[in-house]
Amino acid sequence: GAEVVINGSSSPAVVDRSNESIKHNIQPASSKWRHNQTLSLRIRYCWVGKGQLAPQGLSLRMKQILKFLDAEKDISVLKGTLKPGDIIHYIFDRDSTMNVSQNLYELLPRTSPLKNKHFGTCAIVGNSGVLLNSGCGQEIDAHSFVIRCNLAPVQEYARDVGLKTDLVTMNPSVIQRAFEDLVNATWREKLLQRLHSLNGSILWIPAFMARGGKERVEWVNELILKHHVNVRTAYPSLRLLHAVRGYWLTNKVHIKRPTTGLLMYTLATRFCNQIYLYGFWPFPLDQNQNPVKYHYYDSLKYGYTSQASPHTMPLEFKALKSLHEQGALKLTVGQCD
Ligand code: CTP
Numbered sequence: 523g524a525e526v527v528i529n530g531s532s533s534p535a536v537v538d539r540s541n542e543s544i545k546h547n548i549q550p551a552s553s554k555w556r557h558n559q560t561l562s563l564r565i566r567y568c569w570v571g572k573g574q575l576a577p578q579g580l581s582l583r584m585k586q587i588l589k590f591l592d593a594e595k596d597i598s599v600l601k602g603t604l605k606p607g608d609i610i611h612y613i614f615d616r617d618s619t620m621n622v623s624q625n626l627y628e629l630l631p632r633t634s635p636l637k638n639k640h641f642g643t644c645a646i647v648g649n650s651g652v653l654l655n656s657g658c659g660q661e662i663d664a665h666s667f668v669i670r671c672n673l674a675p676v677q678e679y680a681r682d683v684g685l686k687t688d689l690v691t692m693n694p695s696v697i698q699r700a701f702e703d704l705v706n707a708t709w710r711e712k713l714l715q716r717l718h719s720l721n722g723s724i725l726w727i728p729a730f731m732a733r734g735g736k737e738r739v740e741w742v743n744e745l746i747l748k749h750h751v752n753v754r755t756a757y758p759s760l761r762l763l764h765a766v767r768g769y770w771l772t773n774k775v776h777i778k779r780p781t782t783g784l785l786m787y788t789l790a791t792r793f794c795n796q797i798y799l800y801g802f803w804p805f806p807l808d809q810n811q812n813p814v815k816y817h818y819y820d821s822l823k824y825g826y827t828s829q830a831s832p833h834t835m836p837l838e839f840k841a842l843k844s845l846h847e848q849g850a851l852k853l854t855v856g857q858c859d
Contacts, residue, residue: 548856561850562791562850594637594792604622606622613730614731629743639667641793654818655682659682662798663684669688669786672696673691674819683801694727710745717745720751723754724756762789776837
């Protein structure tokens with residue numbers, strides 16, 4: 523049967539510093555993995571929880587669930603729906619507001635970048651160090667749509683992570699973490715080079731999530747306009763987060779703040795037939811007990827955000843692993859063939 527069973531415990535662990543990875547062995551071996559088409563379709567069109575059978579027609583409940591998430595709409599706010607000067611309450615800081623600037627308004631897409639888009643196979647590339655020495659670059663680049671996170675570098679790591687990028691996310695915090703808050707011309711140039719290299723792909727900026735990113739989003743918007751950078755900017759809808767949270771809650775997975783990677787997977791279930799995840803491994807040891815870097819490209823350490831981090835990556839991983847075992851997605855956490 524194609525019943526979806528995803529049970530996560532609501533463990534408060536932020537990142538796992540123990541030997542948890544032993545428990546997370548990906549079975550069956552990747553060569554035995556088969557895509558479960560029925561299940562993928564069921565997830566796309568009518569997400570049903572444990573013990574519930576999908577009825578033939580659309581029940582009221584299913585319609586409600588479908589309302590949770592609409593990739594075409596939720597991927598970005600559109601120009602027609604906002605105007606300069608409009609006030610927006612941040613999703614995580616409801617008491618703080620921002621004004622829609624002229625620059626932001628100019629960069630809002632007129633139509634959804636996902637309008638009428640459907641892909642056979644999609645890759646979602648997380649940023650775990652498990653990608654290093656994976657040799658997955660070619661396999662990743664062979665997918666019809668490739669999603670990457672947080673402007674992670676690709677050139678220097680092409681053999682392991684590939685180059686193709688159809689959509690890349692950019693949390694405003696990346697500007698601080700990876701581009702020194704653009705303190706001088708060198709860093710501005712570095713960011714500009716990275717943006718130019720995107721070459722027409724979608725740059726997805728969560729601008730309305732937290733007030734901390736306010737200035738950084740404005741700097742990036744300004745840079746893009748001033749230098750006529752060829753990217754298709756997208757700013758996720760105000761309801762995306764609630765939709766994704768609700769989507770997982772329906773399956774009893776309680777996720778307070780989904781990570782970028784999980785947001786991307788959840789969105790992709792709407793427009794991708796087969797979904798392949800790479801670089802999702804929130805554990806400091808790999809399946810053979812060798813150390814794994816938190817990111818493949820920098821020296822951030824596990825737990826760098828300490829207990830304050832709102833993410834529960836191991837919990838997310840558990841849910842994704844369960845979907846892998848059922849054939850709804852494929853997780854690659856070792857080398858590619
Ligand atoms: N990821 C993972 N294991 C890691 C690092 C990252 O599974 N060791 C996944 C997570 O889903 C994460 C995504 O890869 O959202 C992108 O990684 P990163 O840029 O580190 O995201 P974070 O900044 O940690 O989280 P977010 O951007 O969601 O706040």
